Amino acid sequence: MNRSERNTSRIKLGFAAFCLSWVLLALPAVAADNIPYGFDSGGEKIFTRYNETPFSAMSGTDGRRNLNSFYELRQYPGSPPRIPHKVFPSFSGEQADCIACHGRGGYDVEQDTYVPVTPHPENELCYQCHVPKLTDELFVGTNWLSIPPPKLGNSQLGGSPPPIPHSLQLRGDCIACHTGSGAVAGIRVDHGSRGNCRQCHVEFLATEPALEFTRNK
């Protein structure tokens, strides 16, 4: 894109935003009366649906899934998270087909939130590692301590692509956790369409010391 093209596209974008803001202001007023049913491919239905969905839910920033709630479900960085919602008591069989929701994600009406996607759908025996919480009480207290979760960012140069801070074991599907409305906002990327993530992001585990290069003479 050369400079003039870039300018044009900026102008277009600005114009679009300008129009949209008018639409937002104008529509509630316009939609009120005398619009024939089915007008503009059922535009009213589309608008109502849009209008009823809170901005935070649409943008995935309703605060219900953030890094804190993400780690809240874990015992140490990388532990299998607990299940934060109710599951069918036997937690097996059809009613608890976890993959039905967590395989592809999407909006779940019951929980009123976007569903996080599992990075390892090939493992079908979900309850092998993930369990719900039936009580908050402990049998006896614990002295458990662990290390802090990896810091975000960690770019080696200003603006350089940050390295991958966690191991890829069972978490090798970047798209599952880092894109889409179900992803935790703090670690969601806006350029998921670029594909090949590891073209720019490489493993540099927060738990492993940095290796110095030495020549093998």
Add this chain to the structure above:
Amino acid sequence: MKIDRRSFIKSAAATSAVATATSLFPGISFASWKQLEGATGMIRWEKAPCRFCGTGCGVLVGVSGDRAVAVKGDPACSVNKGLCCVKGYHSVQALYGKDRLTKAQVRKNGKMVEVPIQEALDIIAAKMKETIDKHGKDSVAMYGSGQWTIPDGYVASKLFKGCIGTNNVEANARLCMASAVTGFLTSFGVDEPMGCYEDIDYANVFITWGNNMAEMHPVLFSRMLAQRKRRNDVTIIDFATRTTRTSQASDKSILFKPQTDLAVANAICYEIIRNDWVNWDFVNKHVSFHKGKTNIGYGLEDKFKFKDKAEGIDFEQFKTFLKDYTPEKVEKMSGVPARDIRYLASLYGDPTKKVTSFWCMGMNQHTRGTWINNLVYNIHLLVGKISTPGNSPFSLTGQPSACGTVREVGTLTHKLPHGVVMKPKARELAEKIWELPAGSIDPKPTYHTVAMFRALDRGDIRFMWIQVTNPMVTMPKLKRYRDGALKEDRFIVVSDVYPTPTTDVADVILPAAMWVEQEGMFGNSERRTQHFDEIVPPPGEAMSDTWQIIEVARRLGFEKQFPWSQEEYIGKIWEEYRRFHDSPKHNMAPYKVLKARSGVQWPFVNGKETRWRFNAKHDPACTSGEDFHFYGKKDNRAWIWARPYEPAAESPDQEYNFWLNTGRVIEHWHTGSMTRRVPVLHNAMPSAYVEINPEDAADMGIVNGEMIKIISRRGEVTMPASINGRGVPTRGQVFVPFFDEKYLINEVTLDAFCPISKQPDYKKCAVKLEKA
């Protein structure tokens, strides 16, 4: 402080990212767990086998400073290839319960008081000496566990069997694997599976016999599911008395009435012969037929004795024996439709299909446990589906080292690290390696576990040392054995990591090092020996069970047999122990190799592991020149046994009208003394319950969560009902998990056992239910 440009940019970027995240969600502190102060965030990963089940997954324990802070599956371990279950992933948290035992305690005037551990060890040694002087050597006993490390069990055997000269050494594996052992010995003459977990990658048909693998061996079960997904020729059949997660994930669930697995196994053989699916070439070359005694009893009375006698029969006699087990007749006994029996037989009989059978406690905790093990081998032997990749009758183990420590080291009353005490040659070898005078080892076995606790109750045993197990939760007909342990003039030493109902009856409590707080080895279900280092230091005065025994042995004057230093004792013990298994049938890997790898299978011969025993292509101990060589038996053949159906020791009647079945759940390990201290596991499964069939519940007007009294002829216990919960028993049956010390289900169970293996049946007794 001088900051160069590069690190400035780096730290600025990091802070700004965190700042952005926190400004999006104000008031949030990241991570709910308490953080290790001053932790660098760096982790050192050390290999170990998982602490819990007999699957024996390889884990990598993440260490920061001197604390274990994380776990991941060990990708280098062929058992689990990097995946664990929820217990494995949270296993390290079991080290850090608030009430960890860190000091020795001694009962003084009825109260437990803390003392320095050396003083407690003095007291133990003095008490042992006094008891032996007063009541003879057979009045002191050691009761250990399949969670003992191999060195733990080895020094226990050396001290008690060798130095003291009593065969009073038993382990809780008697309650868990004894029928598997006698099954192997009677059918093949040597213990432990011929196959290995790799069978899962080749089999087309999996049949789980009374085995809820999805919860008890989850990592192996998920390996099966993954194979089913990858290949389109895999079928999983669950054959059980109760609908479980395993039934739900399998392609077909077949339910049978308790105890009738004996009849169904015979009916499968009947069908195989009727359809001539017998692999004659294999049978003619490698199999011989036998029968044993019948009406063999249940061991309910004190000093019960039984000895089986094998008698050779021919194929025709075997065929005649099977006439009582036509599918139609067996349908009446078992409730399994004849067509399902035929279907099972056709799976075993189809020459194009590789079949693996899995089982564990359902077949072992059985008053005819040895028989049902024999019967499933019969099926595999008739069709020659054994000892080849994918064709595998596979007896799974419950505990992480039931194989390694109890079965291989031989911490059972009749066993030595090699052979049995009754055999002069075996005693001579042990006396030679242990540098003891000839005749030190007693040629007569004393008590198996149930008999040992009965002897404690009667007063024939006065001193018992219990390590790494919790019998005051797990013994059947618990009250008798708890009362026995509490009697005047009984002295109980308990080595453990947390307070339990067993430490409650102790006169001395020794704080033990747990799992990776000590160096040691486990041995899993597939003959794999797994070494682990001391990865984190034990807390307070906690000491490894091995070292506790060594300390006491030295106090008793056996310095010569226990000369090792604390720096190198594990390696030295391993190399001494290895001398017992110096043959291609059982060679163990050297210490160096064990240290380097994530588990090594035995027989380890000329640097190679043996994956399929008795198969000449894989097993260097085969010397017959044939494809297979069953060298365990004198006739060089595997034995098919004619074993009939006989009823359970106690079946439901008019008054006690329900079967009681007991077992585990995925979240908890055995009695929960470790896993209940892991927040995730306790939160997910906080309390035991009694599962009732929904129709039975409706008949009795019982609703979910209602308190129900379970009553047997031995005792009673009251707990909440679970209807359509984790599992659903068939009508007329209830199920209770045994992990919860608040609801001691073993007050109710029966101490009947298999007369051959002496393993009690925790799966069948009669109870009645009342609303509490």
